[in-house]
Amino acid sequence: MTKDEVLFQRRVIDLANLADRRSMIMFSDFLNLNELNIYHSSKKELAFVTCRLFGGYETAERQMIAFIPDALSYDMEDTETKDGSLPYGWEFPFVCICIRPLHEKYTDKLTHRDFLGAILNIGIERNKIGDILLTDDGTYVFCHETMAELLCRELTHIRHTSVAAQITDLDSFSWQPVYETIHGTVASLRLDSLLSLAFGSSRSSLTSLVENGSIYVNGRLTTSNGYKLKNGDIISARGYGKFQFCSVLSETRKGRLSVEIKRYK
Structure with a gap:
């Protein structure tokens, strides 16, 4: 380390x-x-x-x-x-903040990086911010409770878009990820085989990703190309994105496995 x-x-x-x-x-x-x-x-x-x-x-x-x-x-x-x-009424010390444009007509097409950059520019450290989720209803940001008031008060513009940020009820928050369902066949459930299917690249071109420490399975660093995935595993690849291995659907006559994965958009 x-x-x-x-x-x-x-x-x-x-x-x-x-x-x-x-x-x-x-x-x-x-x-x-x-x-x-x-x-x-x-x-x-x-x-x-x-x-x-x-x-x-x-x-x-x-x-x-x-x-x-x-x-x-x-x-x-x-x-x-x-x-x-x-237990005993304790709660995690963060809140959910919804950010919406003040005028839909004059809204730029904003990305995750735009929101993160604007938040960091008002003086909030990265470790005080959780995931940032862009939805049709607004952008939701998980923020440490000590930084929530500052974020809501100071975040008024993202690029050229005027915005308003306010705390929303975490208990009523729900989010369904947007993903693309991919079906294909692989020789085995090895990590490199599923990476190749998910990202449309050859196994050899993705080998270095695993060996260089860019692949996480369920939040755990995985450095073996031969790691066998299980149903429900979530794989994050730095610079490529994230997908979930769902299941094996069937086996072909030649012994290949027909599988389903969901690649997050």
Whole structure:
């Protein structure tokens, strides 16, 4: 690991120790895929607390960790949670903010990068911001609660578009990803075979992606091209996008597997 990665791992373990000493739940900031992978690789060092991951919705990429001491973790599993539920009324310290243009007629075609850049330009650090979801109804941003007021007050323009940002009810938030369903045949369920099908490139051209640490399966760094995927696995490829391996549909006479995947748009 790099020096920064070692420091991050120590920070995670320190938060777990603090939760244990104080008998209260402690939270990380929003973590990226690499940081989540470091967390997953540190499970043995964190065995004395229960950990929950949540990023606002079921398939969130950027997530927070809740470190739950034994005193509060009775009959709880060490796992991700779909709804962010925590014991004894605790809640993850982030809110959902909806950003909409003030005048639809004069709205630029804005991208994820436009929204992120505008948010960072008002002085909010990246680890205080979770996923940014662009929908037909508006753009939804998960933001640490300490930064929510600043974001809503200061975010008035994105490029040339005037916008308004306000906190929305997280309990009523729902989001369905937009994806393209792809059917094809592969020789096996190896990671490199499914990457080739998902992104329409040869296996050899994608080999370096895996070996260079650009592929994450369910948030865990995967560096083996021969890794066998399972139904429901979500694969993130830096610079390419994200897809979910759904299932094997059938087997051809030549022994190839007909599969279905969903590539997120």
